Amino acid sequence: xxxxNTAENPASRHARLAPVDTAADALFVYGTLRFDRxxxxxxxxxxxxxxxxxxxxxxxxxxxxxxxxxxxSSGHTATGLLLTGxxxxxxRALDDFEDDAYELRRLAAEREPPAxxxxxxxxxxxxxxxxxxxxxGTENGRTAGSLSxxxxxxxxxxxxxxxxxxxxxxxxxxxxxxxxxxxxRLEAAAATAARHRGGxxxx
Numbered sequence: 001x002x003x004x005n006t007a008e009n010p011a012s013r014h015a016r017l018a019p020v021d022t023a024a025d026a027l028f029v030y031g032t033l034r035f036d037r038x039x040x041x042x043x044x045x046x047x048x049x050x051x052x053x054x055x056x057x058x059x060x061x062x063x064x065x066x067x068x069x070x071x072x073s074s075g076h077t078a079t080g081l082l083l084t085g086x087x088x089x090x091x092r093a094l095d096d097f098e099d100d101a102y103e104l105r106r107l108a109a110e111r112e113p114p115a116x117x118x119x120x121x122x123x124x125x126x127x128x129x130x131x132x133x134x135x136x137g138t139e140n141g142r143t144a145g146s147l148s149x150x151x152x153x154x155x156x157x158x159x160x161x162x163x164x165x166x167x168x169x170x171x172x173x174x175x176x177x178x179x180x181x182x183x184x185r186l187e188a189a190a191a192t193a194a195r196h197r198g199g200x201x202x203x
Contacts (some may be wrong), residue, residue: 006102011075012092013096014092014095014096016095016103016104017091017092017095017104018054020023020104020152020154021090021151021152021163022086022087022088022091023151024152025085025149025151025152025153025154026082026083026086026142026151026152026153026154027082027083027086027091027094027154027155028054028081028083028106028107028109028153028154028155029080029081029082030051030054030059030068030070030078030079030080030081030155031059031067031080031169031171032066032067032174032179032182033081033083033094033122033173034080034081034099034171035171035175035179035183036168037179037183037187038179038182038186039083041183041186041187041189041190042093042094042097042186042190043090043093043094044184044190047083047084047085047086047090048083048084048085049081049082049083050081050082050084050111051080051081051082051083051111051112052079052080052081052109052110052111052112053077053078053080053081053110053111054070054077054078054079054107054108054109054110054155055076055077055108055109055110055111056072056074056075056076056077057071057072057073057076057077057107057128057157058070058071058072058073058076058077058168058176059063059072059078059080059168059169060073060131060158060164060167060169061081061164061165061167061168061169062158062163062164062165062195063163063165063167064163065163066174066178066182067156067169067174068169069101069157069160069163069164070156070157070158071157071158071161071164072156072157082109082153087138098156101141101156101158101159101160101163102156102157102159103156103157103159104154104155104156105154105155105156105157106152106153106154107153107154107155108153109153109155119136156162
């Protein structure tokens, strides 16, 4: 995922994080990062999260990939979670997780009604789309009376339209068919990285 030409230059590797206030801003996640097990594998913990929606966007299947892309779609609403309380290191870890076909953008998001909120269990709800009227957001990414967050809201949108499929990505289908293998690979990679750090204390 990371360009080898920038692997030794953290400032260059994480250039798209430059406008983010890591102490205050939040991240809207809509795909595999909705699952506790994936977050724990990447961050070593599950950060505070709030169910939220993004009107005017669709969580689309991507050709040949198990994870989705967020793409603009008038009349649709993407569902996901708002991650808050992320440390600078956690922002960098999540930025590393998203490949170069994603662009980091500010987003208008809304809190889900209580009856639709995701349970505390690991299983995420399906990324089904509903067609409410499209609503605008404020410049800082918060819609009036919707989300109580101290800063702006960001998300990673998909920027390769030729790979976007017509169907919507389903969190339930991912959970049933791909979560176990996908999470196991991330956990194994995290364990390998931890062993490497343990063997190289000077780095």
